[in-house]
Amino acid sequence: MAAEYCKDVPTARNRGDEPATGVRQRTRRAVLDAALSLWSRDFSAPLGDIADRAQVSRSTLHRYFPDRQALVDAALVDAIETIERVSEKATANCATAAEELDALMRAMVDVGDLILFLFSDTDRFTGNPHWDSDDEDEQELATLITRAQQEGALADDVAPDWAVGCFYSLVFAAASSISAGTLPRHRAADLAVRTFLHGLANR
Amino acid sequence: MAAEYCKDVPTARNRGDEPATGVRQRTRRAVLDAALSLWSRDFSAPLGDIADRAQVSRSTLHRYFPDRQALVDAALVDAIETIERVSEKATANCATAAEELDALMRAMVDVGDLILFLFSDTDRFTGNPHWDSDDEDEQELATLITRAQQEGALADDVAPDWAVGCFYSLVFAAASSISAGTLPRHRAADLAVRTFLHGLANR
DNA sequence: CGATAATGACACACCACTGTCCCATTTTGT
DNA sequence: ACAAAATGGGACAGTGGTGTGTCATTATCG
Numbered sequence: 001m002a003a004e005y006c007k008d009v010p011t012a013r014n015r016g017d018e019p020a021t022g023v024r025q026r027t028r029r030a031v032l033d034a035a036l037s038l039w040s041r042d043f044s045a046p047l048g049d050i051a052d053r054a055q056v057s058r059s060t061l062h063r064y065f066p067d068r069q070a071l072v073d074a075a076l077v078d079a080i081e082t083i084e085r086v087s088e089k090a091t092a093n094c095a096t097a098a099e100e101l102d103a104l105m106r107a108m109v110d111v112g113d114l115i116l117f118l119f120s121d122t123d124r125f126t127g128n129p130h131w132d133s134d135d136e137d138e139q140e141l142a143t144l145i146t147r148a149q150q151e152g153a154l155a156d157d158v159a160p161d162w163a164v165g166c167f168y169s170l171v172f173a174a175a176s177s178i179s180a181g182t183l184p185r186h187r188a189a190d191l192a193v194r195t196f197l198h199g200l201a202n203r
Numbered sequence: 204m205a206a207e208y209c210k211d212v213p214t215a216r217n218r219g220d221e222p223a224t225g226v227r228q229r230t231r232r233a234v235l236d237a238a239l240s241l242w243s244r245d246f247s248a249p250l251g252d253i254a255d256r257a258q259v260s261r262s263t264l265h266r267y268f269p270d271r272q273a274l275v276d277a278a279l280v281d282a283i284e285t286i287e288r289v290s291e292k293a294t295a296n297c298a299t300a301a302e303e304l305d306a307l308m309r310a311m312v313d314v315g316d317l318i319l320f321l322f323s324d325t326d327r328f329t330g331n332p333h334w335d336s337d338d339e340d341e342q343e344l345a346t347l348i349t350r351a352q353q354e355g356a357l358a359d360d361v362a363p364d365w366a367v368g369c370f371y372s373l374v375f376a377a378a379s380s381i382s383a384g385t386l387p388r389h390r391a392a393d394l395a396v397r398t399f400l401h402g403l404a405n406r
Numbered sequence: 407c408g409a410t411a412a413t414g415a416c417a418c419a420c421c422a423c424t425g426t427c428c429c430a431t432t433t434t435g436t
Numbered sequence: 437a438c439a440a441a442a443t444g445g446g447a448c449a450g451t452g453g454t455g456t457g458t459c460a461t462t463a464t465c466g
Contacts, residue, residue: 021434021441022434023433023434023441023442023443024441024442027442027443041324041326042324043247044246044247046422046423046424047423047424047425048422048423048424056443056444057443057444057445058424058444058445059427059443059444059445059446060442060443060444062424062425062426063442063443066425067424067425068423068424068425120323120324121244121245121323122379122383123244158394159386159390159394161380161385161386162376162380162385162386162391162394162398165376165379165380165385166373166376166394166398168376169372169373169375169376170369170372170373172372172375173365173368173369173371173372176325176368177364177365177368180325182364182365182368183362183364183365187362188365191361191362191365191369194402195369195398195399195402195403196398196402198401198402198403198404198406199397199398199399199401199402199403200398200401200402201401203401224411224464225464226411226412226413226463226464227411227412230412230413249452249453249454250453250454250455251452251453251454259413259414260413260414260415261414261415261454262413262414262415262416262457263412263413263414265454265455265456266412266413269455270454270455271453271454271455
């Protein structure tokens with residue numbers, strides 16, 4: 001018999017990248033959300049659990065994402081896209097670098113699950129072709145921090161690498177507090193911003 | 204035939220809790236260290252990998268820890284014990300609460316792998332009978348923070364819960380930087396302490 | 407040296423997750 | 437109402453981690 005079998009339905013690659021009309025786009029989104037939601041807490045969560053969370057059969061999940069790796073990749077790019085979109089929107093009209101850091105951190109806290117997914121296990125995506133997109137973001141954050149140092153908002157003698165790691169860690173902490181119900185969202189964001197800006201400010 | 208079979212050798216429970224002479228104690232330690240080292244980065248690491256890291260056959264590993272859960276429990280209590288011991292030693296002769304926080308954070312950074320193991324996945328040990336021991340530590344840290352607030356070293360309007368989470372997050376960040384080779388140990392510890400104390404200080 | 411302790415190397419059976427395939431059923435759009 | 441699209445629900449084999457057990461070999465200690 002012939003070589004390629006058209007499986008049963010889509011996979012988004014079986015069709016010529018048409019915008020993925022209504023239904024398909026929605027279930028795809030549901031699966032991605034479920035994956036991000038579960039994998040942000042436990043990356044070893046099986047596909048069956050994700051399908052359940054997405055209220056979809058495992059069959060359907062496999063139709064959209066042939067294997068686990070495909071879903072991982074898709075979740076990765078989706079998370080990065082969302083973060084970039086949210087970040088850009090949040091820092092649209094900021095005067096100073098400090099303001100920008102403030103807004104950026106609050107935006108990150110709002111999508112804390114994605115941060116957890118991306119950074120809770122550093123070498124989870126090493127070697128993934130899509131991971132580069134995020135390196136750019138980190139670089140962008142590093143330059144933003146340098147700018148804040150030049151403006152005097154942050155101390156000069158702080159290693160930018162530390163500032164970046166510190167930034168994400170505090171977002172992480174805030175997101176954890178929120179998801180654990182320890183602190184209300186706005187309060188957690190306030191504290192994270194305050195801790196970051198004061199902690200790295202000039203003495 | 205009788206009920207219980209003595210397996211092949213120890214398990215530490217088959218014998219009457221004698222101090223576990225030389226060899227046994229050493230291999231047990233090697234396995235625990237391997238488990239903590241691997242699980243601190245990837246909790247789904249299989250027992251075979253741990254046995255390899257400990258330079259021990261999987262058979263031997265199972266002789267010391269009958270099943271995965273037993274090793275998890277043992278690693279948990281061992282990590283907690285180490286942390287408590289190190290903490291106590293570090294904060295032995297501190298005058299102020301701020302000094303104590305400083306020393307405590309540096310001590311935590313030194314055993315960063317254990318912190319990663321314990322806190323990288325919050326609900327990893329929920330329901331574990333041995334997990335309580337650590338709750339006490341967190342409580343102790345909370346009271347220490349309250350004391351620092353009374354002494355004026357930390358701001359009053361900071362929620363103790365946040366301070367605790369923030370404390371561990373910064374330790375986490377420092378440990379990550381060190382293990383990634385981004386920063387030398389002492390530098391990372393300095394920055395973490397500085398960020399914490401300044402970040403939560405009065406304005 | 408000799409007895410016991412400790413280990414290594416396998417061979418299994420078991421189970422959960424994965425990926426594939428098929429077919430019946432429901433939903434969507436015309 | 438009708439055809440195509442989308443889904444659900446299985447059955448199935450492959451795979452990797454786990455736990456148990458046996459036996460031969462090595463290390464340790466009296």
